[in-house]
Amino acid sequence: MTHIAAGCGLVLASGLWLTGCTWTPGAVETAAPAPEAASPPPPQRAQIEVTAPTDSVSAYFEALEERRLSDGLMRSERSPRDLPFSARDLEDIFVQIALYEEYSVTGDRIVERASPTVLRRWQDPVRMRLDFGDAVPASVQASDRRFVSGYASRLSRLTGQPISVVENDANFHVLVVNEAERQAIAPRLTRLVPGIDQVTLxxxxxxxLSVSCLVLAFSRSGTDVYTDAIAVIRAELPELSRRACYYEELAQGMGLPNDSPRARPSLFNDTAEFAVLTTLDEQLLRMLYDPRLRIGMREREARPVIRRIAAELMGGES
Incomplete structure (x- = not known):
């Protein structure tokens, strides 16, 4: 996930990686259990490369998902016993995910360049609308609508922010489109967010093909408050990977723009190690919407507050 300052008075946050699996509902946990063994090393991104077939985007993503699963990636545990985290871990990971960005716009190019940023999030209620391209079967549309509706409710409980799925007057659009539809999507994006710049289009x-889905979050009038967002999900993804995109992009669109290799167990890294919103990710979302953290804060001002919140969430441990 990257946070990019774009032209025309908009702020763009775009997620450039995918993890994937299904959500296992259950009670929200506030800490990872104690480990039974040493934490395993993080997977390397090179482990999950798959050669793309020339005849089918769907076949490519099916092969990619199969390879990731066979490599032990796309894990579905929300609180893995082999990856505990402390209050200090939570503090440092939040700073990396919420207060740094990995990419920026230079001229007409998007470049990888780590840099600090300010805290951004939504103030108004988030109204999500799910739209599908013509190639998505009706049964898949119905199943995904139920999934996203339940997930939106979960995000609302975690953040305290009103989040719902609507049919009209949306400010967070989730577009599930195939290759041809995405390549012709510019006029639609321009209607949804007037003033969107050409670099983003x-x-x-x-x-x-290395990017399965992304989210674009926008702030208007030079503020640090998110007012609009668009998530783009590839319709060719198999169900496991498609739902993973919903997990990651809708959460990151709430205001967690970065990825970090330190974020484990988490969706918010580039390895596809996890496929669900973990207990660590839940804590990051709680912290993001804690009223003691103010929109526009930078790390120096926010760090002491983040430390106190992390200690409280982890029961006072360090």
Whole structure:
């Protein structure tokens, strides 16, 4: 996930990686259990490369998902016993995920360049609308609508922010489209977010196969408050990977723009190690919407507050 300052008075946050699996409902946990063994090393991104077939985008993503699963990635545990985290871990990971960005716009290009940023999030109620391309079967549409509706309610409980799925007057659009539909999507994006810049339109149109989904979050009038968002999900993804995109992009669109290799167990890294919103991710969302953290804060001002919140969430441990 990247946070990019774009032209025309908008702020773009775009997620450039995918993890994937299904959500296992259950009670919210506030700490990872104690480990039974030493934490395993993080997986390397090179482990999950798959050669793309020339005849089918769907076949490519089916092969990618199969390879990830066979490599032990796309894990579905929300509180894995082999990856405990402390209050200090939570503090440092929150700073990396919420107060740093990995990419920026330079001229007409998006470049990888780590840099600090300010805390951004929503103030108004988030109204999500799910739209599907013509190639998505009706049965898949119905199943995904139920899934996203339940997940939106979960995000609302975690953040305290009103979040719902609507049919009209949306400010967070979730577009599930195939390759041809995405390449012709620029006019639709321009209608949804007037003033969207050409760099962003080109990013969506020219999305490489290494990117399964992304989220674009926008702030208007030069503020640090999110007012609009668009998530783009590839319709060619198999169910496990498609639902993983919903998990990650809708959560990151709430205001967690970065990925970090330190974020474990978490969706918010580039390895596809986890496929569900973990207990660590839940704590990050709780912290993001804690009223003691103010929109526009930078790390120096926010760090002492983040430390106190992390200690409280973890029961006072360090």
């Amino acid at each position: 080109d990013l969506v149109r020219d999305l490489p």
